[in-house]
Amino acid sequence: MNYNDLIERLSDRTGQSKVKTKEILGDALDVLTEQLTNGKGVSIPELGTFSTKMNDQKKVYNPHYEAYIIVPQKRVVDFTPAAGLKEKVKFLEQDNE
Amino acid sequence: MSEKITFKELVELIAEQSKQSQNAANSFIHELVQIIESGLKKSGSVSISGFGKFELRWMNERAGVHPQTGEEITIPGQNKVVFKPYKALREEVNKPFANLKSRLIRENIPGASAPLPEPAPDDVSVEEKDPKDVPFGVPGIEKSSKKNLPPIDELLIERDKPTSAAAMESALPEEDKAAATVPAMVPTQAKVVKEVQESGGFKWTYAAAVVIALAAFIILFYLMQRTTNGGETLTTSDQQTEQQVLTPLVPAIEPEGEEPATETEGPPDDGIPDSEESPPPAETEAAQDDAPAVQTEFETETLTVEAGQSLWTIAQTELGNPYLWPLLYHLNGDIMANPNQLPAAADLEIPQISDPEALNSFEREQVAHGYFSLYEWTAENNPDEARYFLWAVGVFSPEMLDTPPSEVDPDDLAFARNR
Numbered sequence: 001m002n003y004n005d006l007i008e009r010l011s012d013r014t015g016q017s018k019v020k021t022k023e024i025l026g027d028a029l030d031v032l033t034e035q036l037t038n039g040k041g042v043s044i045p046e047l048g049t050f051s052t053k054m055n056d057q058k059k060v061y062n063p064h065y066e067a068y069i070i071v072p073q074k075r076v077v078d079f080t081p082a083a084g085l086k087e088k089v090k091f092l093e094q095d096n097e
Numbered sequence: 098m099s100e101k102i103t104f105k106e107l108v109e110l111i112a113e114q115s116k117q118s119q120n121a122a123n124s125f126i127h128e129l130v131q132i133i134e135s136g137l138k139k140s141g142s143v144s145i146s147g148f149g150k151f152e153l154r155w156m157n158e159r160a161g162v163h164p165q166t167g168e169e170i171t172i173p174g175q176n177k178v179v180f181k182p183y184k185a186l187r188e189e190v191n192k193p194f195a196n197l198k199s200r201l202i203r204e205n206i207p208g209a210s211a212p213l214p215e216p217a218p219d220d221v222s223v224e225e226k227d228p229k230d231v232p233f234g235v236p237g238i239e240k241s242s243k244k245n246l247p248p249i250d251e252l253l254i255e256r257d258k259p260t261s262a263a264a265m266e267s268a269l270p271e272e273d274k275a276a277a278t279v280p281a282m283v284p285t286q287a288k289v290v291k292e293v294q295e296s297g298g299f300k301w302t303y304a305a306a307v308v309i310a311l312a313a314f315i316i317l318f319y320l321m322q323r324t325t326n327g328g329e330t331l332t333t334s335d336q337q338t339e340q341q342v343l344t345p346l347v348p349a350i351e352p353e354g355e356e357p358a359t360e361t362e363g364p365p366d367d368g369i370p371d372s373e374e375s376p377p378p379a380e381t382e383a384a385q386d387d388a389p390a391v392q393t394e395f396e397t398e399t400l401t402v403e404a405g406q407s408l409w410t411i412a413q414t415e416l417g418n419p420y421l422w423p424l425l426y427h428l429n430g431d432i433m434a435n436p437n438q439l440p441a442a443a444d445l446e447i448p449q450i451s452d453p454e455a456l457n458s459f460e461r462e463q464v465a466h467g468y469f470s471l472y473e474w475t476a477e478n479n480p481d482e483a484r485y486f487l488w489a490v491g492v493f494s495p496e497m498l499d500t501p502p503s504e505v506d507p508d509d510l511a512f513a514r515n516r
Contacts, residue, residue: 001136003146009136013128024125027115029148031107036190041101047130048178051101052190057197065201070302072197075190077149079180089137089153090175 036077048081137178149182200302324495395448395463397428402443408436411445417453423467423489424448424460436471456493465494469502476506484509488516 011021032050035042041051057073112122136143137153144150158174188195400415412422426436428446433439450460472486487505491498491513498513 001140001143003144006132006136006143006145009132010128013132014125024115024117024122025129025145026147028111028122028126028129029145031110031114033148033186033189035102035107035110036186037192039100042107043101043104044107044126044130045104046127047133048180049101050180059202062201068202069199070202071199072194074194074197077180077182077186077190079178081178081180085134085137085178088134089178091173092138092153092176 039075041078044082046082046084048079048085051078051080052076053078147183147185149180149186152179152181153177154179395428395450397446397448400445400447402439402441402445404441407439411447415447416450421450421453421464421467423471423486424450424464425467427463427467427470430470434474436474461493462497465490465497466502468493469497472505472509473503476509480506484512488513 007018007021007025010025011018014021016024032042036050036052039052041049043049052075055074055076058071059068060071061067062069108119108123108126111126112119115122117125133143133151137151141153142150143152153176156175156177159172161170161172162168163170182190400411402411408422408425409419412425413419416422416424423436425445425447426433428448429443432443432445448460448463450456456464468486468489472483472490475486476483483506487498487509490501498510501510
């Protein structure tokens with residue numbers, strides 16, 4: 001399901017126009033992103049927990065330069081699906097995208 | 098773990114941001130969650146533009162151990178929900194650490210290696226002060242950073258030779274941030290460049306980098322003196338005034354002010370940068386220090402020309418200095434013969450330069466090439482004006498005047514040299 005499908009169904013469910021839905025979704029994601037940027041995690045019921053974690057710096061081999069490269073530490077988004085969601089999709093038969 | 102805000106706080110913030118009631122925001126999120134869930138069930142993936150993508154990933158069955166009883170069980174294949182953040186979100190979240198760059202570790206060239214000397218005792222103590230900074234390897238086994246300084250004269254002679262080592266060191270993902278560039282190491286020298294990064298944490302990479310940068314400054318200083326003593330018409334002071342006069346046109350040809358400073362900084366071994374208490378200086382040093390990478394080509398981006406744009410304006414917006422526009426002409430010579438006519442909707446290659454105020458030697462050379470291409474074109478079409486471009490070549494790369502890539506008019510050359 002792509003972004004357009006998502007907006008379409010969301011606007012169906014909330015009864016708002018697609019444009020408006022897009023705006024609200026954008027606002028919601030901005031808030032979420034801002035919290036993550038500040039290093040704060042958020043649990044969303046029935047979906048999961050967004051949080052951030054630090055990846056240590058690591059040494060990787062770059063075959064192009066035939067040398068090792070130190071990739072610096074970085075902060076990444078960590079998502080843990082909620083238990084409910086996990087169970088619901090666990091044994092779902094999946095064809096494809 | 099990181100702190101969290103509650104879902105209620107999140108809903109409040111969203112309600113505030115989108116100027117609606119908390120109830121509305123709350124139900125909006127619930128609808129969103131349900132749609133994501135049904136989307137996952139139906140098609141296995143839900144993509145939210147600018148944010149990320151939820152996906153189901155099938156995990157094959159595997160052997161495992163029951164956590165309580167310890168008996169061996171087979172964990173059946175199952176779906177896992179994964180969230181893949183898109184670039185915008187990744188970059189946003191990593192913002193506080195975005196200034197950290199990857200760096201290349203040079204390894205010993207097999208067969209040409211010299212035995213590594215033991216580190217000086219004080220090195221060890223510095224190293225062990227903060228073992229957390231040394232995530233890789235054992236602290237204190239890298240060699241004294243002094244070893245990283247190849248003899249200056251050798252470097253001067255060797256720097257123009259293309260070597261495989263140069264290729265290896267070239268074009269790191271990291272950009273040269275400094276005007277100073279260390280010349281390419283030839284294989285015989287590479288043996289002494291067992292890098293401190295290999296087992297060092299930040300401090301050691303900085304230390305090595307600072308040492309290399311110091312070497313580069315000194316080399317440049319010698320190089321300048323050498324050219325002036327070598328029968329050039331300009332004296333050192335003349336050259337300096339010359340360059341000061343040129344500064345509006347030429348961004349920081351040579352960071353003049355810094356050279357005396359580097360010499361008074363003492364032996365390179367003292368150049369160990371401060372630890373984390375003062376990150377900003379450490380960063381500036383690091384910035385200078387991506388220098389060991391000798392660039393041989395630009396990373397480029399493609400830009401489609403729009404109405405009203407000229408190479409001049411593109412250079413101003415993309416490169417940060419309009420006077421660098423010949424670089425664009427040079428790189429895109431295949432799509433435009435006449436530098437004054439930019440084809441509509443053409444796709445230009447835009448080089449990624451590190452700092453328009455302090456070009457590294459490769460970038461300067463490329464700009465000089467650009468001015469030289471202009472000189473060639475102008476010499477054919479408007480011979481009276483051509484010499485000014487040749488002069489600009491000399492401004493960016495005096496060496497190129499000594500060995501011009503093709504035939505130049507002797508009068509123009511004299512003009513370019515003496516102006």
